[in-house]
Amino acid sequence: MGPVIAPDERMGEPWCAIIAALLCVLTTACNRLDHELQQHREKFESLAASAEFIGDAWLSGSTSGTYTATALSQTFLLVEKERARLASTPDALIDRRGAELSDSAEALARTIASLLDDVRGVDAPAVRQRLAAVPFAPPKRYGRNR
């Protein structure tokens, strides 16, 4: 005959297991969301830094208007693709951090579109002004001669 187990203890074991499993699922889901948001953020930061580098290179006279327009158009497309990817995850948009990320990404897309317009119009002061406020970009400046 095996050891006698109190009824409440016997009942406790499966409940504990279910709660632990639920906690595991929730933690994994949260971690997954965190990971996804972090990946989106890194992508937007990279695209913002690219737009800044492209603008700086144009201002310093290192790159032509043709390349700058091509590169900014491509960066704009990549921002839009990433925004669509972020928007395709409802959980990310419900999350406060995800919603903020989405707003900043929209601002980034608008800034790049404006930069593109300024470069086409060869308006260096406007480009300089926009580069001072690129969302996601680290606050550092490089030399500009144009």
Add this chain to the structure above:
Amino acid sequence: MGAIVDLVLGVVTSIGGFVEVGSISTAAQAGSEFGYQLIWAIAIATAMLALLTEMSGRLAAVSRRTVAAAVRERFGIHFQLVPLTAELVIDTLLITAEIGGAAIAIKLLTNVGFEWWLAPLALLTWLLLWLSGFAVIEYGLGLLGLVTLAFVISAWQLHPDVSDIGRSFLPTTPHHHYTRYAFLAVSIVGATISPYLLNFFSSGAIEEKLTESELWVNTTTAYMGMCFGGVVSMGVLVTSAMVLQPRHILVDSYEQAALMFVPVFGHYAIPLFAAALGIGCFGAAVELTVNIGYTFSQVFNWTWGANKPRRDCARFVTAFTFVLLMALGVALMGFDPLRLTMLSVALTVVIMPIVVLPFLVLMNDKKYVKDHTSGVIANGVLAALTIVGGILAVVVVPLEMFGG
């Protein structure tokens, strides 16, 4: 004297022909995401490539057979259909990626959508193959490809920390993004060791009538050419690590990758990057296309040769024309050139065991290579790395492509 000229030309063109769309993409991404940390992958892949090209030249010089012909003869047509099909799929994707890379290079200079350049570039590839012989394909494009040395100059000018680079020759675990790290390592290997190179080099040795007494030329060309070529690839990675990583720029497009030249070359940066990318990709597209003609002709015993009048090798011409049209068809369906490149080079590692392992068997068969069989170390290292790479690729490619 002739052998010395062949040797110098072989080494120089190997350097010029080393870098193409795959190596630029993978090394640029690796540098921007992990700094110097993946240099070991380039070093290992380069060493493997040097061993494999030396072996394929040796096989051709001693047995007077190319790799495709020898595999068919030794293992039979039923076995040969497996690597042939795998190579056909991967090479078609790679031709698409290379033509896409060359089209992007033109787009960087003109701001005209790359899709518009795909058909003209495919036509130019076909015309070059129709009108010229092996020397133009191999040496002409290889010499033009020396423009890729700009990556080495740029890395040198940026004064990297040599001890940091030296330490990166030993594999280390990344601090973040493990799957991505493994995927990039696999992709670097796939971009460096394209299976088509085995047959291309052996076919080249037959075209150039390499003899058993000239094996030293083959050995020196393979080792020196590939090792210097590997340095060019490392130049891409180091430049990317020094210019793009500190600015937190991850390479998601060739437009971003082109920025790596700006600090060193200033006004010449974009034209130089476009030239390196364009020539490298176009050269690789031409080599891949002619190699498809070689492979099919050798497997099915048709007349072949880039130096033969085209009317004498109609099926050889038809084979490469058909595959070039297939690649153009894939390209015109619409694709992301960088994503396709990364997918193709990673899949290359998946199919590598079915191409490399039978080849290693041949290289130990005295019927083919007489007393010039490969050593135990070369056999063991190549077999082990090929299998490990294949298994790793099977795991990380789906994880990277579909998330995980």
